[in-house]
Amino acid sequence: MEQVQSVVRLVGDVLDGELVGSYLHGSSVLGGVRPASDLDVLVVSRRRMDDRERRALTQGLFAVSGEPAGARPVELVVVAQSEVRPWRFPPVADYQYGEWLREELAIDGAPAPRPMPDLALLIAVTLAADHPLSGPPPAQVLDPVPRLDVAAATVAGIPNLLDNLDNDTRNVVLTLARVWLTLATGEIRSKDAAADWALDHLPPEHRPVLEHAKQLYLNRRYSEDNWGDELTAKLRAYVDWVLAAIGRLSNR
16 A cells, blocks of 8 residues: 555654554554544654654655545554553553644644553554564564553543544444443454444444444545434433443443
């Protein structure tokens, strides 16, 4: 895939000898990319980046990611190896790029390194997928993530998720199903596979909301989302039911 190679070259050029490896994760390794899927890449470096490297990486990603580039959105996270090996929670992300951050990055530049609980999930998927784009296999670079830390990471993102229910409805509905699955089984699956599991465990009255989100994910870009009054009216009840199920598992 030409875009993947562009990202790999960019990371190699910016980090040069400080690059340990770059790894594919997310939809590409969990069952296939969908119309609105990001290209998810985890980068491991020998040290934290300096300001010049952050600017260069950001400008390079502006040119290869998303609609302005006529390409799939890229979500790229850089972590200094010493921040995650030996493993501790929450891990610290050195840098993050996503299309939802484009405007902020253009105005303010890249944020400082920060704790990022979600990085536990990214690393767990990266290790399971074993799909290096450059460098050695991920198991030679990253420590395993304990199941309890995977569970903690899934729950940590819920408040921010709920804040986006109205403007990112499809993603919120599917991600809550995935959190529920992960807490119940310890597995991390694609959004559509998680939806299939959750549909088998949901009461019938809540299934239409999740089934609609799944079909949007499989077949439509975000700009094509349409919920309608009937499903919108059922949305909050679905969210409340799944949050209650998550809460019961979190308190076990």
